[in-house]
Amino acid sequence: MSNRVIVIGGGAAGLMAAGQAAAAGAEVVLIEKMPRLGSKIAISGKGRCNLTNAGDISDFIKYYPGNGKFLYASLKQFDNQALIDFFESLGVKTKIERGSRVFPESDEAEAVINALQRFLSRHKVKVILGHTVKELLLTDGPKVTGVKFISTKNNSPEKQNDISQQEICSARAVIVATGGASYPGTGSTGDGYVWAEKTGHKVVRPLPALVPLRTSEQWPRELQGLTLKNVEVSIWVDGVKKDKQFGEMLFTHFGISGPVILTLSRIASHALAENKKVEVRINLKPALTPEQLDLRLLRDFSKFRNKQFKNSLDELLPRKIIPVIVSLSEIQSDKMANEINKKERKKLGALLQDLKLNVTATLGMATAIVTSGGVDIKKINPATMESRLVKGLFWAGEVIDIDGITGGYNLQAAFSTGYKAGRAAASAVADNN
Numbered sequence: 001m002s003n004r005v006i007v008i009g010g011g012a013a014g015l016m017a018a019g020q021a022a023a024a025g026a027e028v029v030l031i032e033k034m035p036r037l038g039s040k041i042a043i044s045g046k047g048r049c050n051l052t053n054a055g056d057i058s059d060f061i062k063y064y065p066g067n068g069k070f071l072y073a074s075l076k077q078f079d080n081q082a083l084i085d086f087f088e089s090l091g092v093k094t095k096i097e098r099g100s101r102v103f104p105e106s107d108e109a110e111a112v113i114n115a116l117q118r119f120l121s122r123h124k125v126k127v128i129l130g131h132t133v134k135e136l137l138l139t140d141g142p143k144v145t146g147v148k149f150i151s152t153k154n155n156s157p158e159k160q161n162d163i164s165q166q167e168i169c170s171a172r173a174v175i176v177a178t179g180g181a182s183y184p185g186t187g188s189t190g191d192g193y194v195w196a197e198k199t200g201h202k203v204v205r206p207l208p209a210l211v212p213l214r215t216s217e218q219w220p221r222e223l224q225g226l227t228l229k230n231v232e233v234s235i236w237v238d239g240v241k242k243d244k245q246f247g248e249m250l251f252t253h254f255g256i257s258g259p260v261i262l263t264l265s266r267i268a269s270h271a272l273a274e275n276k277k278v279e280v281r282i283n284l285k286p287a288l289t290p291e292q293l294d295l296r297l298l299r300d301f302s303k304f305r306n307k308q309f310k311n312s313l314d315e316l317l318p319r320k321i322i323p324v325i326v327s328l329s330e331i332q333s334d335k336m337a338n339e340i341n342k343k344e345r346k347k348l349g350a351l352l353q354d355l356k357l358n359v360t361a362t363l364g365m366a367t368a369i370v371t372s373g374g375v376d377i378k379k380i381n382p383a384t385m386e387s388r389l390v391k392g393l394f395w396a397g398e399v400i401d402i403d404g405i406t407g408g409y410n411l412q413a414a415f416s417t418g419y420k421a422g423r424a425a426a427s428a429v430a431d432n433n
C-alpha cells in the first residue's frame with residue numbers, strides 16, 4: 001500500500017508539513033490553488049517576513065490570545081530556536097530586531113520561500129500548483145482516502161461540478177493547511193472550514209484579528225498619517241475596560257491603526273460581532289499623573305501667556321493634533337493662554353489622558369493579518385494534529401482556531417503545527433504499511 005500523504009495548501013504550515021512528512025519517509029503531494037507557493041509569506045512583515053520571535057519559548061503561550069495552550073506540544077517539539085536553526089541550515093541567515101522579532105538577514109521574505117522550496121525539492125515532494133482541492137474523500141470509519149481537485153482556472157461554478165474536469169489523488173493521510181479566511185487575496189478563502197463541517201468538526205466563527213478599526217468620529221481622518229508614539233490605549237466593551245497597550249498608533253483615512261490598535265483589535269472584533277459597544281481611549285500623556293499634567297499645563301500657559309490657546313500647546317503635543325484637541329476641549333481657541341481657568345485646564349487635562357473614540361467596525365477580513373476562530377481545537381489531537389473524528393485527517397496552521405499577536409508568533413504557530421502534522425502523518429502512513 002502507498003505511503004502517500006497529501007498536503008492541501010502551500011503556505012507556511014503546508015510547506016513545513018510537506019517537507020517534514022517527506023523527510024520522514026512519506027511520498028508527499030502538495031496541492032496549492034495559487035500559481036505560486038507562499039503568497040502570504042511573501043507579503044508578511046511588509047515583505048521582510050518576521051518568521052518568529054527570539055523571546056523565551058516558555059513565555060510564548062501567552063502571546064496567543066486564541067487557544068495558546070493548544071500549541072504547547074508543537075512549540076515544544078519545534079520551537080523558535082529549532083525554526084531559526086532550520087532556516088539557517090537551508091542557507092537563510094537571520095537577525096533579531098526590536099521586540100525580539102526575527103527576520104531573514106537579507107530582509108527578503110522571498111529568501112524564506114526559496115529555502116522552503118529547496119527543502120521540498122531535496123525531499124522530492126511533488127508540487128501541484130494552480131489546482132484547487134474541492135473535496136476530501138472518505139471511507140466509512142471514517143477514514144481519509146484522498147482528495148478531488150481541479151485546475152484553479154476551471155474554478156467557475158459550472159466547471160466545478162463537471163466531473164470530467166476533476167482529478168482524484170488518493171492517499172492514506174491528508175493534511176489540511178488551507179489557512180484562515182483573512183487576506184483572501186493570498187488564497188486563504190476559508191476552504192478548510194467547509195471540509196471541517198462536513199467531517200463533523202465544529203468551526204468557531206472566523207473573525208478578523210490584527211486588523212485596523214473604523215471610528216464614528218471624523219476627526220481621526222483629519223489626522224491621517226499621524227503616528228503617536230508612547231501612548232497608552234485602552235479598549236472598553238459595553239463600558240468595561242478589557243485591555244490596555246502601550247506603544248505606537250496611527251490615524252488613517254478610515255480611523256485608527258498601528259501596532260497598539262492591531263493588538264487590541266481582536267477584542268473589538270469579537271465584541272462588535274456580538275453587537276456590543278466598543279470604545280477606544282487614548283492617553284496621550286501616560287507618563288504623567290493628572291496632577292503632574294495639570295502642573296505642566298499651568299507652566300505652559302504661563303510661559304505662553306501672551307499667545308492664544310490654539311498656539312500654546314506646541315511644546316506639549318504633535319502639531320497636527322492640536323486643532324483637534326482645541327476643538328474637543330471646548331475652550332475658545334483665541335482665548336489668551338493666561339486667561340484659561342482651572343476648570344478649563346482640568347477638563348483639558350482629562351481630555352489629553354482620555355481621548356475617546358467609538359469603534360464602529362473593523363476593516364474586515366480583506367486586510368486582517370490573522371483570523372481568530374477556525375476549526376475547533378477540541379476535536380484535534382495537539383500531540384499529532386490529527387482529527388479525533390476522521391482517521392488520517394490532519395490540520396495545520398491558521399485554519400485551526402489559534403491566533404497570536406504580532407511579533408512572529410503566527411508564523412511560528414503555522415510552522416510548528418505544520419512540523420507536527422507532517423511528522424505525525426508520515427508516521428501514520430508508515431504504521432499502516
Ligand SMILES: Cc1cc2nc3c(=O)[nH]c(=O)nc-3n(C[C@H](O)[C@H](O)[C@H](O)COP(=O)(O)OP(=O)(O)OC[C@H]3O[C@@H](n4cnc5c(N)ncnc54)[C@H](O)[C@@H]3O)c2cc1C
Nearest residue numbers: 009011012013033044045050133179187397398408410411
Ligand atoms: C499582510 C500580512 C502580514 C503578516 N506578517 C506576519 C509576520 O511578519 N509574522 C507572522 O508571524 N505572521 C504574519 N502574518 C500572519 C501569517 O502570515 C499567517 O498566520 C501564516 O502565514 C498562516 O500560514 P498558513 O500556512 O496556515 O496559511 P496561508 O499562509 O494562508 O496558506 C494557506 C494556503 O492554502 C492555499 N489554499 C487554500 N485553499 C486551498 C484549496 N482549496 N486548494 C489548494 N490550496 C488551497 C492558499 O492558496 C494558501 O497558499 C501576516 C499576515 C498578513 C496577511
